[in-house]
Amino acid sequence: MKYNKKAMTKLINxxxxxxxxxxxxxxxxxxxxxxxxxxxxHSMVADNGPYMKEYQELERMQ
Structure with missing residues (x-):
């Protein structure tokens, strides 16, 4: 999974x-x-982190 600043910022918000x-x-x-x-x-999303699914959804929407 790649890091996407825009998706990560949205998830944080x-x-x-x-x-x-x-x-x-x-x-x-x-x-x-x-x-x-x-x-x-890397601690909360990548490698099956608790927010991985939501992050992937945000990434798809972009």
Whole structure:
């Protein structure tokens, strides 16, 4: 599965828990927003993550 910033951003905007996790990653790891979004993608979407199906649907719609 490929990373798609547009789909990932939309997914984050739809789920408050992902938004909160993004903020946490930025602070704890000291990452800029784009790298934090990629980190969130790999931990919550890729490799059968809990948000994988929703992400794939968003990707298809684009």
């Amino acid at each position: 739809q789920h408050r828990e992902l938004h909160d996790e993004l903020k946490k990653i930025k602070v704890e790891m000291g990452l800029e927003k784009n790298l934090a979004i990629k980190t969130l993608f």
